[in-house]
Amino acid sequence: MIPSGVQIFVALEPIDMRFSFDRLSGLAKEQVGYDARGGALFVFFGRRRDALKVLFFDGSGMCVFYKRLDRGTFRLPETTEAGARHVEVDDAALEALLDGIEIETASPSRRSRARVH
Numbered sequence: 001m002i003p004s005g006v007q008i009f010v011a012l013e014p015i016d017m018r019f020s021f022d023r024l025s026g027l028a029k030e031q032v033g034y035d036a037r038g039g040a041l042f043v044f045f046g047r048r049r050d051a052l053k054v055l056f057f058d059g060s061g062m063c064v065f066y067k068r069l070d071r072g073t074f075r076l077p078e079t080t081e082a083g084a085r086h087v088e089v090d091d092a093a094l095e096a097l098l099d100g101i102e103i104e105t106a107s108p109s110r111r112s113r114a115r116v117h
Helices: 021-032 091-098
Strands: 008-011 041-045 051-057 062-068 086-089
Touching: 008 021, 008 091, 021 041, 021 051, 021 062, 041 091, 086 091
Parallel strands: 008 041
Antiparallel strands: 008 086, 041 051, 051 062
16 A cells, blocks of 8 residues: 555656666656655656566665566556656556556646656
């Protein structure tokens, strides 16, 4: 279960799935601009988009959640901002993403819209 209200950043550029804690923490700082120990979740995809890693700090250390699909690919959230390196999504969008449901960016008039940075 994903805690309500936590910031969730989805990187839009694929990574080498061999990257682990330190390298992913560096990417969080470089691409998102946040310290990985700040309480947010950082989602990274592999080049084929059949695997993803979620980096987070649980209060005592860094954790990596790794999921690889048996069939199909994960759908990246869409962005309208050219050159965006990541998108901020809500907890429901992350759960849908992990379940293999396509994420659609909400219209700007909705309160829980995906934020692009």
